[in-house]
Amino acid sequence: MERKITVSDIRQAAQEAYNEAKEVKGGSNANYIPYLANIDPTLFGLSVTLTDGTTFNFGDTDYKFGIESVSKVPTAILAMKQHTPEGVLKRIGADATGLPFNSIFAILLENDHPSTPLVNAGAIAACSMIAPQGASDDKWIAIVDNIRDLCGSAPELIDELYESETATNFNNRAISWLLKNYGRIYDDVDMSLDLYTRQCSLGITSSQLAVMGATIANKGLNPVTVKQVFDPEISAKITTMIASVGFYQHSGDWLYTSGIPAKTGVGGGVMGVMPGLFGIAAFSPPLDDAGNSVKAQTAIKLFMRKLDLGIFNGDNVDIVS
Numbered sequence: 398m399e400r401k402i403t404v405s406d407i408r409q410a411a412q413e414a415y416n417e418a419k420e421v422k423g424g425s426n427a428n429y430i431p432y433l434a435n436i437d438p439t440l441f442g443l444s445v446t447l448t449d450g451t452t453f454n455f456g457d458t459d460y461k462f463g464i465e466s467v468s469k470v471p472t473a474i475l476a477m478k479q480h481t482p483e484g485v486l487k488r489i490g491a492d493a494t495g496l497p498f499n500s501i502f503a504i505l506l507e508n509d510h511p512s513t514p515l516v517n518a519g520a521i522a523a524c525s526m527i528a529p530q531g532a533s534d535d536k537w538i539a540i541v542d543n544i545r546d547l548c549g550s551a552p553e554l555i556d557e558l559y560e561s562e563t564a565t566n567f568n569n570r571a572i573s574w575l576l577k578n579y580g581r582i583y584d585d586v587d588m589s590l591d592l593y594t595r596q597c598s599l600g601i602t603s604s605q606l607a608v609m610g611a612t613i614a615n616k617g618l619n620p621v622t623v624k625q626v627f628d629p630e631i632s633a634k635i636t637t638m639i640a641s642v643g644f645y646q647h648s649g650d651w652l653y654t655s656g657i658p659a660k661t662g663v664g665g666g667v668m669g670v671m672p673g674l675f676g677i678a679a680f681s682p683p684l685d686d687a688g689n690s691v692k693a694q695t696a697i698k699l700f701m702r703k704l705d706l707g708i709f710n711g712d713n714v715d716i717v718s
């Protein structure tokens with residue numbers, strides 16, 4: 398069905414979704430990373446960026462929170478830019494694990510590949526693939542520059558979060574060395590893990606993440622800076638990965654109930670991608686049992702429902718002024 402939605406409908410849906418989700422209680426901050434446990438749990442922001450660059454922000458959309466696992470998306474894009482989508486498929490994979498983000502069991506079950514760059518094992522492998530090989534500083538610059546290009550402005554390392562994660566990332570150390578055991582890490586092990594830990598510790602705002610989502614939705618053309626950040630063919634590949642594993646073991650439930658591919662992080666951020674239409678991002682620290690922000694999930698679902706949107710609805714939607 399052909400449908401037209403006005404920019405003002407979108408603005409109103411975002412405002413209402415924000416107001417309603419703000420009242421939602423429940424969840425608690427991530428407690429296994431000390432820095433995250435102490436973030437103000439009342440912070441809440443919702444941002445939407447359309448593929449023409451129009452942006453709506455409600456609440457704490459300038460607050461820099463830990464990007465955490467949402468960082469897996471830009472680094473997967475960078476790995477695809479440098480090694481092609483087929484190269485990433487071959488060396489990492491594109492399959493959902495159906496298991497928690499930090500599962501060691503998933504590696505043992507699928508010892509031929511770590512499944513997807515959007516779980517911890519695959520994300521550490523993706524960091525190991527980033528060029529130039531063996532050069533930590535240059536790899537880091539490539540990772541950060543790519544995030545800056547996708548968001549239209551630079552992320553900033555939260556030193557305290559980086560220290561906090563480095564001091565407590567024992568499970569990720571086990572993952573990294575197990576990957577090494579299976580020959581699935583493509584650079585120095587400790588360096589690859591450090592890059593992953595550092596990228597998770599970048600501070601980002603919901604407003605920046607909405608632009609990243611819009612850039613993916615817009616086939617790699619950042620609608621705010623008008624820079625082509627990646628080849629259009631990568632857009633469908635990364636959106637497929639987000640749809641299949643963005644919410645880890647709850648990805649099916651999420652897509653079924655929300656209608657939008659989205660990626661979560663334990664810092665409380667969620668970034669959604671509606672191909673051709675918009676990027677959306679919400680942030681609120683308290684998480685549910687699976688590690689996904691309670692208010693951010695609610696806000697995005699409400700927004701989608703109010704506009705009767707869904708990636709599989711079969712509608713040909715046009716946003717008009």
Ligand code: GLU
Pocket residue numbers: 464465466467498499517562569594597661662663664688
């Ligand atoms: N840095 C976190 C970890 O590796 C990220 C987890 C997440 O956001 O899902 O445990």
